[in-house]
Amino acid sequence: MTIHVKNNVHWVGQRDWEIQEFHGTEFKMTKGTSYNSYLIREEKTVLIDTVDHRFSYQFLQNLEMEIDLNTIDYIVINHAEEDHAGALAALLERIPNTPIYCTEAAIDSIVGHHHHPEWNFNTVKTGDSLDIGNGKQLVFVESPMLHWPDSMMTYLTGDAILFSNDAFGQHYCDEHLFNDEVDQAELMEQCLRYYSNILTPFSNLVIAKIKEVLSFNLPVDMIATSHGIVWRDNPVQIIEKYLQWADDYQEDRITIFYDSMSNNTRMMADAIAQGIHDVDPGVAVKVFNVARQDKNEILAQVFRSKGILVGSSTMNNVMMPKVAGMLEEITGLRFKQKKAGAFGSYGWNGGAVDRIHSRLTDAGFETVAGLKSKWRPDGKAMRICRAHGQQVAKQWALHELNVPPMIIEDADVQPLSVAVPVAKTAVATQEAHGDDCQCMICTVCNWVYDPAIGEPNQGVEPGTTWSDVPDYFLCPDCNLGKDVFVAHNR
Numbered sequence: 001m002t003i004h005v006k007n008n009v010h011w012v013g014q015r016d017w018e019i020q021e022f023h024g025t026e027f028k029m030t031k032g033t034s035y036n037s038y039l040i041r042e043e044k045t046v047l048i049d050t051v052d053h054r055f056s057y058q059f060l061q062n063l064e065m066e067i068d069l070n071t072i073d074y075i076v077i078n079h080a081e082e083d084h085a086g087a088l089a090a091l092l093e094r095i096p097n098t099p100i101y102c103t104e105a106a107i108d109s110i111v112g113h114h115h116h117p118e119w120n121f122n123t124v125k126t127g128d129s130l131d132i133g134n135g136k137q138l139v140f141v142e143s144p145m146l147h148w149p150d151s152m153m154t155y156l157t158g159d160a161i162l163f164s165n166d167a168f169g170q171h172y173c174d175e176h177l178f179n180d181e182v183d184q185a186e187l188m189e190q191c192l193r194y195y196s197n198i199l200t201p202f203s204n205l206v207i208a209k210i211k212e213v214l215s216f217n218l219p220v221d222m223i224a225t226s227h228g229i230v231w232r233d234n235p236v237q238i239i240e241k242y243l244q245w246a247d248d249y250q251e252d253r254i255t256i257f258y259d260s261m262s263n264n265t266r267m268m269a270d271a272i273a274q275g276i277h278d279v280d281p282g283v284a285v286k287v288f289n290v291a292r293q294d295k296n297e298i299l300a301q302v303f304r305s306k307g308i309l310v311g312s313s314t315m316n317n318v319m320m321p322k323v324a325g326m327l328e329e330i331t332g333l334r335f336k337q338k339k340a341g342a343f344g345s346y347g348w349n350g351g352a353v354d355r356i357h358s359r360l361t362d363a364g365f366e367t368v369a370g371l372k373s374k375w376r377p378d379g380k381a382m383r384i385c386r387a388h389g390q391q392v393a394k395q396w397a398l399h400e401l402n403v404p405p406m407i408i409e410d411a412d413v414q415p416l417s418v419a420v421p422v423a424k425t426a427v428a429t430q431e432a433h434g435d436d437c438q439c440m441i442c443t444v445c446n447w448v449y450d451p452a453i454g455e456p457n458q459g460v461e462p463g464t465t466w467s468d469v470p471d472y473f474l475c476p477d478c479n480l481g482k483d484v485f486v487a488h489n490r
Contacts, residue, residue: 009161013038015173017032027197029171034172034227038163044074049079050088055087056087056091074098077101077106100121103125103142109148125142140154152165153213160219163224178229192303193296194227201334203336206245223235223238251306253304255298257323258323259289259322265343273285279394302338306338311323312344312353318352319344319351339365341367345373356370442475
């Protein structure tokens with residue numbers, strides 16, 4: 001089956017209604033996808049890209065219903081990934097030695113995938129062109145790291161079609177091919193999901209590449225993507241969106257995500273969210289359980305947000321694995337100009353909040369002090385969490401706030417444990433404890449026994465050396481014995 005795109009250009013790709021995961025299991029697809037291949041028939045016949053390798057047989061079958069494969073003069077591969085060039089081996093079994101036009105970096109990727117170094121590769125660079133007759137040319141534009149080193153775009157003169165590769169696309173499957181034929185809200189949702197999860201790390205390159213393409217002063221009547229729809233109605237709209245998204249994008253929105261063993265951290269998240277709403281009803285607040293909800297939707301919301309709050313119960317003195325995994329992805333996406341904070345419940349110790357705070361700082365977020373609650377939050381603790389949300393709303397406000405009189409100002413409410421950045425803690429500790437330090441530190445929760453202070457609650461007087469501390473001594477924070485302590489300066 002083919003679909004007419006414009007003049008002598010036809011879509012000869014493949015729809016994939018059933019696929020649910022992409023890049024292994026890293027990208028959840030909610031609307032399927034398409035693998036867009038295009039056939040150009042001028043004096044020369046050109047195939048731009050193929051389809052995913054799982055559809056090789058169907059791809060060739062459909063293509064043969066349209067043309068004699070031997071009439072294909074050139075194959076253009078804009079990107080070597082399997083969802084673009086997966087059917088290339090099956091195609092070249094039928095038409096060996098057909099010239100392949102791609103970037104130099106693509107040859108390494110194609111050979112690495114298909115193991116055919118003998119194929120007829122022809123490398124192109126930005127500005128190179130290929131005459132295909134009838135007064136038309138293909139002009140090539142390298143676009144490295146959007147989103148692979150081998151990526152490029154191809155422009156068809158005369159018809160003013162930009163075959164844009166992954167840029168401006170989306171994982172979106174519909175029986176219609178063109179942007180003006182589909183649900184507009186659904187389309188933009190998938191565009192943002194695609195950009196935020198895949199292209200965000202390369203935002204600076206996105207801006208530079210768009211400006212470079214625009215500098216050629218080439219008219220663009222259509223943008224034919226590698227996935228999803230073809231932009232024929234006002235294609236400039238998606239270019240403008242990309243420029244907006246690439247420019248440290250944020251909305252008046254706060255995303256909260258967490259994982260919780262006993263719902264204690266969930267309770268904190270609810271109270272914090274309510275506190276934000278108390279102060280700034282106009283800000284959009286979205287709350288997610290990272291263990292149960294769509295990871296890619298959470299990342300899309302983080303992309304949209306001016307700030308995020310990340311919560312976790314403490315397990316073995318570290319954060320919950322699902323939260324750790326999400327922070328690893330967030331670090332890789334390299335979000336910019338966003339604020340963040342950590343919170344969480346704990347029993348013996350509160351190491352998760354400190355670790356989250358440190359990871360957020362390392363990932364480039366402007367961080368606020370974190371919040372810890374021991375065991376299940378009671379009414380007082382919930383009021384503190386709500387007040388924390390109110391404070392965050394004030395600090396992160398993008399406009400002047402008219403704070404309503406209902407805001408909690410309870411003089412009896414004392415702060416919960418406030419997280420201090422790990423790096424600062426280490427520096428402060430080193431300055432306070434010299435080489436002659438006799439302090440002991442709990443290896444589980446990092447509580448420090450200082451002989452000068454002792455532990456009066458357990459009858460250990462100030463001035464008591466560690467060797468004279470009774471064997472029944474328990475760490476005040478995690479209730480473990482002396483055997484988990486080591487010298488502080490070790």
